[in-house]
Amino acid sequence: MTPAIPPAMDRPHFIGIGGAGMSGIAKILAGRGARVAGSDARESGTAAALRALGAEVHIGHATGHLAADASCVVVSSAIRADNPELAEAARRGIPAVHRSEALAALMTGLRTVAVAGTHGKTTTTSMLAVALTHLGLSPTYAIGGDLDVPGSNAESGTGDLFIAEADESDRSFHRYRPEVAVILNVELDHHANYASMDEIYESFEIFADRVEPGGTLVINADQEGARKLTATLAGRRGLRIVTYGDASDADFRVVRIVPDRLTSDVTVAFDGGELTFRVAVPGRHYAHNAVAALAAGVAAGVPAPALARALGAYTGVRRRLQPKGEANGVLVIDSYAHHPTEMAADLAAIRGGAAGGRVLVVFQPHLFSRTKELADEMGAALARADACLVLDIYPAREDPIPGVTSALIVAAARTRGAEVLAVAEQDAVPGAVAGIARPGDLVLTMGAGDVTELGPKILARLAG
Structure with a gap:
């Protein structure tokens, strides 16, 4: 159909x-x-x-x-x-x-699963879409990133499920009426549109209230903002709340995560039993995204054992810790991370895949407003790397803010003892990386702007 x-x-x-x-x-x-x-x-x-x-x-x-x-x-x-x-x-x-009105109109007549959160939306939505497709359920889906090739961010399926990434940045996710809603985390971001955490909580609360009567909210049991929101929503008439995470009271409780280089085996306990499945991307945060996808799919009526096996078919999204290649023993990986929490999580994830080498980061800040508010936290995240290059701010839709430059992040990283270099010209990056990288190192290009274009250029320079 x-x-x-x-x-x-x-x-x-x-x-x-x-x-x-x-x-x-x-x-x-x-x-x-x-x-x-x-x-x-x-x-x-x-x-x-x-x-x-x-x-x-x-x-x-x-x-x-x-x-x-x-x-x-x-x-x-x-x-x-x-x-x-x-x-x-x-x-x-x-x-x-x-855009959100158009997306909402496309959902009409279909059972919608909408995935929201400050970060992790694209990955979780992708995991669920890939798994349901693998099971032959032919979902329609719309994702904020490409699965493997350009243009693979959406599909018009023939099944009755619509899997959608729900964007909170401009409050547009208030237009959807999902049968199942997912909230991965609740943190302050998008500073041009939200002035405080109170506004963020209010926005996510409105989204949760949009769940169809008798529907389900799947929400993080570990993250502080999500737990606070859960307490606010508890007892809402017609809303079933399902939690997931490490917490002992989580409905889908993560029992263990066993990393194996760039993959993980995840064991989750729910409904009195346990289930183990493989996640083909590294890091605890991606394992938790997979558990959120599992809980959402089960809430939509998909059998858990089959769905867990199908989640293993997911191999990643472009720009979400995406390997770009290897040259002279140096692996180059690309990351879309631009919020400090995402940055720290991705750095922790790839640390286990560095095979004893160093982690070198090329970071491009995204948006002047975000840099103004979170420069110190970005610097703290970059201090987790062995060395980093920081580019100029990628403005996207914003005009410059006086006094807000990448120098704020560089200073914050250096106060924490980080080895960090500011690089104004992107053309200088491949040579700078080649000058410090050695076999066994891992280079991470990181940011939501055009820093992604540097990966192939770095590999070419490394290859000599």
Whole structure:
């Protein structure tokens, strides 16, 4: 069964179609038979993948890219009001639809599992989507990252389940009505949209209240913010709460995690029994993501033993501790981590896979607002590495903030005894890494910006 195309979305135009969230929605609509078009700032593998599905993708933003008969324009919070295509749509009276509204419309008629949290969303959503696909359940899914190749962040399935990454950054996850909601953690982030932890708690509480009557909330039993939220939600009428984690009172309790280089064997206790399964990515945080995926799938009615085995089919998401290659005995891995908690977790995870060598980090801070608020914590996380290079801040959608530069992070790392070097020019990074790396070392490119493009260049320089 292929669900219907939502009203007024049969001829959508996506502004920023190459973005992780936008491209997934475009792919699902194309799979349902919509005539999809859009534009993006630059050429990419994602743009090519969308064209292969029949979408018309323009490079650059111009009024002429908007078809005369476009039924709507789809935008994210990153699209500014002065974008020429958005302004042209307004002039013509073509409705603008926020990305989250479009995603919510695609969920209509399907049983939705929505995965939220300050970090871990992409991995957990991917694990569940891959496992359900492996079981032949053909879910529809939309993920904020590619599984293995560009364009693999979404699929229009024929089953009755929709697995979605639910973004809290702009409160857009308030638009969803999931049967099963997952909250992995609750921490302060997205400082341009949230002024305090109270606002964060309120936002996640609204998301939890959106769960369908009789539905289930799967939530972390260990993380402080999640536990506080659980206490607030306890007793809510019509909401079943299932917890997971190391805590002795967790419904899905992690009994043990046995690491084996870049994989782990995880044993979890629930419903009076135990189940052991393999997770093909390293680190305790990824093992916990897998347990969250297991609990969510069981809540949606999938048998636990089959689902646990299927979770072993997950081999990772692009940019989530993704091996990029090895040259002269040096392994290069790419990480999307940009929040201090994520940074520390990824560094802890790969420390076990470094085979006795050093861990060298190339870090690119993401957003001026995040750097302003969390520079000290970022420096503390980087101090876990043996040496690190810190690039200039990747601004994304933000304008500079006076006095906020990468120097704040460098100073914070150095006060903790870290060996850290500020590098303003990315072209200088491959040579700098090659100058200090030696066989057995592991190089981690880290950040949510274009630092990911340095991995192949570092490998080429290492190969000499």
